[in-house]
Amino acid sequence: MEGTSEILEQAIEQLAKLPGTGRKSARRIALFLLKQNDESVIKLAEALISLKKSITRCSTCGVISDGDPCSICQNTKRQTGQICVVEESQDVFLIEKTNEFRGRYHVLGGVISPLDNIGPDDVRIKQLMQRINEDDEQIDEVILALNPDSEGEATSYYINKLLKPFDDVEVTRIAYGIPMGTELEFIDEATLGRAFASRNTF
Missing domain, CATH: 3.40.1360.10 (Dna Topoisomerase Vi A Subunit; Chain: A, domain 2)
Incomplete structure (x- = not known):
C-alpha cells in the first residue's frame, strides 16, 4: 500500500505470527514499540534473542530451563x-x-x-x-x-x-x-459426567 513503511509492515507481519495476535494487535504492538525509547526496545530484543539462544531443556524431565539439570531436578x-x-x-x-x-x-x-x-x-x-x-x-x-x-x-x-x-x-x-465458583447450570454435560465419575468421599 502506498505511503506505508515497508519496515513497519515487516514488523507487523512477524508480530502477527504470535499466538492470539491478529494484524490489528500486531500493528498496535509495532506502533507502541516505535514510541518507546531505544533502551526499552533493545532490552526486549536482547531478551528475545537470549530466550532463543540460552534456554535449554532439562535432559532428565524435559522442562524448559536455564540450565541442565533444571532447578526442580536438582532440588534435593x-x-x-x-x-x-x-x-x-x-x-x-x-x-x-x-x-x-x-x-x-x-x-x-x-x-x-x-x-x-x-x-x-x-x-x-x-x-x-x-x-x-x-x-x-x-x-x-x-x-x-x-x-x-x-x-x-x-x-x-x-x-x-x-x-x-x-x-x-x-x-x-x-x-x-x-x-x-461455577454454578451447575453453566457446566457442559461431559464435564459434569466426569465430575461424577471422579467423585471422592467427603
Whole structure:
C-alpha cells in the first residue's frame, strides 16, 4: 500500500505470527514499540534473542530451563518417588503455582495424535520408562496430568498400559470436574459426567 513503511509492515507481519495476535494487535504492538525509547526496545530484543539462544531443556524431565539439570531436578528436597507426567513445560509452571505437588516432573513434549501422525515414539514416553527402570531412582507413583481431551486420554491410556507390569508403581491421575465458583447450570454435560465419575468421599 502506498505511503506505508515497508519496515513497519515487516514488523507487523512477524508480530502477527504470535499466538492470539491478529494484524490489528500486531500493528498496535509495532506502533507502541516505535514510541518507546531505544533502551526499552533493545532490552526486549536482547531478551528475545537470549530466550532463543540460552534456554535449554532439562535432559532428565524435559522442562524448559536455564540450565541442565533444571532447578526442580536438582532440588534435593523434592520427593523423588513421585513423577507427574505433563504435556508441556507450561503445565509444570501452572502446577508449581499451586504449591500442592512436591515431587518431580516428566514433560512429554506433546501427546499421541494419530490424526497428526504423532505416535508414542514422537513424544518422550521412552524417556519416562527409562526413568522408572533406573535403579537409583525408585518411583512409587506416576501421576498423569494430561489434558482431558481425546489425545490426552489416549496418551494416558497408553502410559498406564506400559506401567501395568510395574507392581511397585501406582498410576494415578489428577481429578477432573467442576471449577470452583461455577454454578451447575453453566457446566457442559461431559464435564459434569466426569465430575461424577471422579467423585471422592467427603
